[in-house]
Amino acid sequence: MHALAGVDLHIRKGEVFGIIGRSGAGKSTLIRMLNLLERPTEGTVQVDGQDITAFSDAQLRTYRHSVGMVFQHFNLLRSRTVLDNVCFPLRLTGLTRDARIARAREVLALVGLSDHLNKYPGQLSGGQQQRVGIARALANRPRLLLCDEATSALDPETTQSILSLLGDINQRLGLTIVLITHSMDVIRAVCDRVAVIEAGRIVEFGDVIEVFLHPQHDATQSLLSESGVDAQGWRAMADGLEGRLLRLSFRGENTSQPVLSRISRELLLDLSILQGSVGRIKDVPVGQLVIAARGPEEGLRGLNAMLDAAGVDYEVLRP
16 A cells, blocks of 8 residues: 555745645655655655755755744644744754844744734634744755645635745745645636546646646546536536537636627527636636527527637537
8 A cells, every 4th residue: 555656746946845745645644755854765855956865864954954844733842932933943043042042033024924923822823833933944044945735724814824924925935835735716716737646646737727727637627616616517507408519718817808799799699608717817817608609500600719819728528
């Protein structure tokens, strides 16, 4: 029995990379291999061209100083102040006490906690405690930040604030972030690319927009459905309905353009929307509609050409 099998991933420097799957799929094992808290029985883990599985104990300790980790349940020292919690991982760096305090103040300002330095974890909200955890993970100036279900213990509003913070850190510091989650909403909010894992194998992989708009694997479609994106829900509505069926995918400026009204008016087609959603993936507006088109044959013949001219991706579900 393998926790992971045949995993082959390349994570780009400076991106936010998401790993999503259900409980037991292997995502926590996978992320822990990036700092060798879990060691693979076969294969290699390479970071910046170096095989970290071949590191000596001393090399591995040095490497781990360059990797920050944020946990689901914060893992803060309850008897230490916020400032002391962030100073804690700096004790082995050789910095003086004044330098450690200065660095801790710097990262606490970055996460918006300058006014809470002398408080204890029990005096903070869950979101504030996670901000302390993020500051602690950034204290050693890591080149890689690992987030293990970092928002799973938080309410939706606090989750969005933490994801916004991670996105800001990624942009301001150019820091590579790898996060695991079971929520497609988390992936949509902050990630550039995503890997879907099921039973220890990567079953889908790619840019978040492409995976959301064109999911290929059943596991991906199921996860999307749970987040309110039902890739197959149009089928029941299409039963008994005549006409050509198409799935349209919009992104960027196309999302706000009156494409359907123009098509209906110019081609004299009746267009019925069977399913649709509009939202944002990271900073990009996106939308997807399933439509039924009915009308004169001449209009139907011109439909594809007009969609092409408008720059709308489409898939013919029924001719």
